[in-house]
Amino acid sequence: MKVAHYGRFDPRVRTGGVETFARNLQIVFEDVEFLTPDSGAIDRVIRERLPVICDNQMVSDWPDTFPVIGFQHGVAKVKSSLTKSWTDRKLAKAQAAAASRPNTYWVACARWIGQTFEKLHGNQADRVVYHQVDVDTFDGKLVNEDSRLILHDGRSEHKGKRLFEHLVKVFPEWRFETLNCKPEEVPDRMREAAAFLHLSRYEGNSIVCNEAMAMNLPCLFTRVGLMNDDEPLDVSIVESSEVYGSKKKLVETVQTFLEGLSTRTYQPRNWTMQNATPEAHVAAWRDVMGDFGERFGFEALTNLS
Numbered sequence: 001m002k003v004a005h006y007g008r009f010d011p012r013v014r015t016g017g018v019e020t021f022a023r024n025l026q027i028v029f030e031d032v033e034f035l036t037p038d039s040g041a042i043d044r045v046i047r048e049r050l051p052v053i054c055d056n057q058m059v060s061d062w063p064d065t066f067p068v069i070g071f072q073h074g075v076a077k078v079k080s081s082l083t084k085s086w087t088d089r090k091l092a093k094a095q096a097a098a099a100s101r102p103n104t105y106w107v108a109c110a111r112w113i114g115q116t117f118e119k120l121h122g123n124q125a126d127r128v129v130y131h132q133v134d135v136d137t138f139d140g141k142l143v144n145e146d147s148r149l150i151l152h153d154g155r156s157e158h159k160g161k162r163l164f165e166h167l168v169k170v171f172p173e174w175r176f177e178t179l180n181c182k183p184e185e186v187p188d189r190m191r192e193a194a195a196f197l198h199l200s201r202y203e204g205n206s207i208v209c210n211e212a213m214a215m216n217l218p219c220l221f222t223r224v225g226l227m228n229d230d231e232p233l234d235v236s237i238v239e240s241s242e243v244y245g246s247k248k249k250l251v252e253t254v255q256t257f258l259e260g261l262s263t264r265t266y267q268p269r270n271w272t273m274q275n276a277t278p279e280a281h282v283a284a285w286r287d288v289m290g291d292f293g294e295r296f297g298f299e300a301l302t303n304l305s
Contacts, residue, residue: 003050004035042061046063052068054068076088096120138187164178196212217266220235234268
């Protein structure tokens with residue numbers, strides 16, 4: 001089928017998590033038309049009655065009488081309370097305003113997101129669709145015997161930049177390095193690592209964490225994003241408030257994790273293979289589109305689920 005994705009930026013020329021999500025819709029649907037506020041296509045899409053998948057607050061751009069799918073990537077109010085960013089506060093207001101839009105089918109990329117929106121604004125997600133991972137590329141085949149490489153993505157303040165600067169000094173026998181490389185180089189970088197650490201203060205559902213799990217790396221994550229869903233992920237989890245609030249707790253947590261690498265076996269790929277393969281992703285979207293079609297009278301969709 002043909003669907004439209006409606007976001008602030010064109011994912012064909014812009015990078016980012018939301019844009020990656022949009023491009024990955026091409027794995028699911030036969031034809032995806034990418035729209036932005038500058039496309040001038042809203043009236044035509046309504047006439048053609050195309051199913052439209054909007055990035056959360058972007059549902060507000062569409063007439064209330066036209067049913068659309070709103071995809072909840074994350075909760076800006078939670079993020080802004082941590083980052084104090086003007087941009088995040090502005091986004092939080094837009095998400096709050098969008099929450100009351102009628103004729104909207106809400107989908108979230110993690111269960112905690114939909115539940116949080118229900119508490120904040122009353123628009124709990126109708127369904128959850130976890131991000132898919134290319135499990136053939138992130139194949140779990142590690143070449144990391146005797147590796148001292150610890151990979152992370154702490155390139156900004158809220159993702160733990162200062163924490164890793166401290167860990168580099170405390171653990172000189174380990175090589176802490178960021179995933180600052182081209183996307184196509186990430187699998188081989190992970191393949192050679194001893195572990196992956198993600199000490200973030202906030203996430204919706206981190207794609208890089210999903211990739212590390214698919215690669216079957218031992219992982220230490222703060223309890224953000226997917227870690228709030230209480231899924232059997234087989235990773236080590238620490239509260240973000242603990243490692244951000246105390247250097248002593250940070251060092252103790254990381255030391256315990258590193259010392260355990262020689263004795264504990266992690267298998268996070270098992271969860272990925274059950275919940276985040278391309279096949280599982282397609283099946284989840286099939287359920288979404290069938291439910292959406294039945295609820296709002298999109299006859300072409302009602303026989304999918």
